[in-house]
Amino acid sequence: MSIQQRLAKLNPRQQEAVRYIDGPCLVLAGAGSGKTSVITTKIAYLVQVCGMSARRIAAVTFTNKAAREMKERVGQMLKGKEGHGLTVSTFHTLGLNIIRGELKALGYKPGFSLFDPEDAKALLRDLMNKDAQVDAEQINAVQHQISAWKNDLVLPGQALSHAVDEDEQYAARVYEAYVRHLKAYNAVDFDDLILLPVVLLKDNPEVLARWRRKIHYMLVDEYQDTNVSQYLLVKLLMEERKTFTVVGDDDQSIYAWRGARPENLVTLGEDFPRLNVIKLEQNYRSTGTILRAANTLIANNPHVYEKTLWSEMGQGTPIRVVVNRHEEAEAERVASEILTRRIKESASWRDFAVLYRGNFQARLLELKLQHYQIPYKLSGGTSFFSRNEIKDAMAYLRLLINPADDNAFLRIVNVPRREIGPGTLEKLANYATERGASLFDACHELGLEQQLPARAVERLGRFTHFIDGVRRRMDEGDALAAIRGMLHEMDYEAWLYQNASAPTIAERRMANVWTLIDQLEKSMKRDPEEIEAEESAETDDVEAAISRLVLRDILEQQAEEDDTDKVQLLTMHASKGLEFPHVYLMGLEEELLPHRNAIEAGTVEEERRLAYVGITRARRTLTLTLARQRKAFGELMDCTPSRFLDELPPDDLEWEGRADKEDPDKKQARGQDAIAGLRSLLG
């Protein structure tokens, strides 16, 4: 299909949005109205009609899944070389690319490492434990605060003046040390991927000019979820040319808890007075019934921009609300229904998506799906390789085959505890940088004694000696025995027990580690495929086997690429921008959706937007499920149906299993709560 044909398929407002290229453009529209379609078509338009090089175009969005989908859609339009050098990525990947290109200006060495939230937490724990014993909750709070500051572009030097109470003052001090240590480790954290580029572009005109020459046109999807730093990144890059298109829907803003600022929609109009605002009103995704439900629900929120969505997809079937006895029955129901409905509707597995509020809700469902042998894909859950104990074990394996792997070194030098603190590591890192040596090698250098107290040098020496010993034993003979021996010798198991909240958890974690080593053993045995390629190769090489494991680890992280025919399980947050013919929304209960924290914090509006996002993923059928009882803290608790159910058009709902309707007392109590709430609002 040519670009002209593609354009002709869009409605007049969409066409206008695609064709408008001389200034800043905002497409503001509800779910399923073709915002993302505007972005993808516009990329092709810029290249094929305006003759812009794809290299000069950057399109950004929020989740990996959304970025991948967008890439795919664009890939179908741009042929061959046309798409070369095009950036379609998440905000964080764009930031990572800028950091990679500007390491020197940023004062980082090549080979910097990206700390994931767990790595960052470990560093915070060490820093905070210096003063006093702190618990996980305190660490989480500080981590959250630091992240909020970074998203708001508050630098360590400014945090103290932003702090409103003692806790925040404390967090500000930790923030300062945390940033210093990250730098010493030549590491950045997740939020730095946006923050560092923004600070650099702001402070360094040369770098700014370079990137402005590089990127001539920007497109941003899901703009309502940008935070301050992300908005500034777009603004800095585009301030001069003013050539960008952002699309968004304030009703789908669901990342306030991560610093998102839907007000950025308004700010944009202030910063770019010539902003061309285009509204889209036709929905091409959902049936009339689904759309009406979404519109009616979201009408309960206050609105900056009024939107009215309509659809030509026909009314479709009613929305089913299925009440189950308990959570297990709910999971059972969803799984068995998908099994039969796939055949009835002659659908594929991938046509079904099950959405829920929290990842924990997927566990029971997974069991049921496995029971029925239904293939499924879980997004965003903790996969085997992202478990802490597996990461530790992998870091040991990596260090054994490559002592220069500083990331691996940092991860496990003090795991189990060897009394090697962040202060020591900071000095070691500085010294290693000076000598141009790896951390591991720097431990062996004589000069280190001038930098560190004798006791610290001795502890580091003991660690490297230990690793060297294992390496020697691996070379000499049975590598696997050497690795197993290492785990016993350092008593990793005891460490797990010390750090787990319950012995059974520690037990399971240790079992995971042994599973990993078993995998390694299997991988060292001849790999049938490899033998075909390389007739007699004895693949009894532990290094190769470990590399294969590391690769599998990386692939696992990219496993989301896998779009074979599977039922999709994902959180409502992760479902943004996606669409499925048949959608199940689970757990429509008070305290779950809306979430208890949101009810307590008075942020139910954001939960309503979340439900809106969930509902608007559905194209043809929507099923809402809930349980009358759910386990919490080891006990079965009664659940109340979600208030959002009351906000849907009753005539469009088809209830099942509501034999004993809601306890009238409770309903009345809830009504009174609402009235009291209203009264207090009205003063």
Ligand code: ATP
């Ligand atoms: P969301 O807010 O959920 O991200 P969106 O506004 O980005 O939704 P799209 O995903 O671009 O919407 O489009 C929704 C569906 O409508 C897609 O299947 C898309 O192919 C289809 N669509 C978009 N525009 C048109 C059109 N003009 N004619 C027919 N189908 C369209």
Ligand code: MG
């Ligand atoms: Mg979209």
